[in-house]
Amino acid sequence: MEPISQVSFPKKKQEIQKQEADDAVYMNFMKSHCCYDAIPTSCKLVIFDTTLPVKKAFFALVANGLRAAPLWDSKLQRFVGMLTITDFINILHCYYKSPLVQMYELESHKIETWRDVYLQCSNHFLISISPQASLFDAIYSLLKYKIHRLPVIDPESGNVLHILTHKRILKFLHIFGKKVPKPAFIKKQIQELGIGTFRNIATVQETATLYDALSIFVERRVSALPVVDKQGKVVSLYSRFDVINLAAQKSYNNLDMPMREAVRRRTCFVEGVIKCYPDETLETILDRIVKAEVHRLVLVDRADVVKGIVSLSDLLQAMVLTPAGIDALLS
16 A cells, blocks of 8 residues: 555645646736737827927826827937826926916926936836737736836837726726636635735825825825825825826816815716725625726725725736736835
């Protein structure tokens, strides 16, 4: 009779292999699809020339309901970067003095002028991807470089075909991933999986000023801030996208207003606070975040006190990159 250890070893090995295959379902799905697959049949794309005044560019983003646009340099005859809501936030944060002092830089700067100022303190270059590259590579680039917009550029024509986002990739998985078997880990609770940010959560008091919120956006590089009351309970969510609406309302000259007022003044689409709880499963979280078409969920306890943030980046890292042994969020 063979020793038990020798009999059980092959079985144990089979279980490990089965577990690894199960964990790699979404990773393999992303590796087997290219960026072109995720491009919708119809979408809006706006391109700015770098000689365009920044104020007009931001108004154009608002008018078209966009968050970013590729930048074309006529002199160099190529795309050189992206203009995003982050640029608008950085301009406001950099040049705002008081409601009584006009921001001449915002009124007079061209995009190229702002880029010259901004690029002195940061090493920004255009990060893009080929339509033939895998969605796995796209996710890696989005998370590694901590960007929210990835231009898909045709290597032959040099044209921008689409701006790929975390949301688009996750929606693509949600629609077409139904054909692949569901891995066992999506039935686990998110607290067990450790998905999300749970320490040093960036929040803003509802009594703080809008400028305080911009400072947190710039310093912490977060995409949204839970607005909390004195008890730490979440009362609303203020995102980077909300800031661009200051351009639409022409109210960017008064950043001293309290957050309570800034939240109340929002007139366009508001993402709202979509919450989740630590004991909910990953499957529940995925379904909620895709259907709500939001970029993150606020993790709260049963008293609505903020305990963490679960973002699209956190989900893609856990579902796609972690099984590949990559932690792009820490790189």
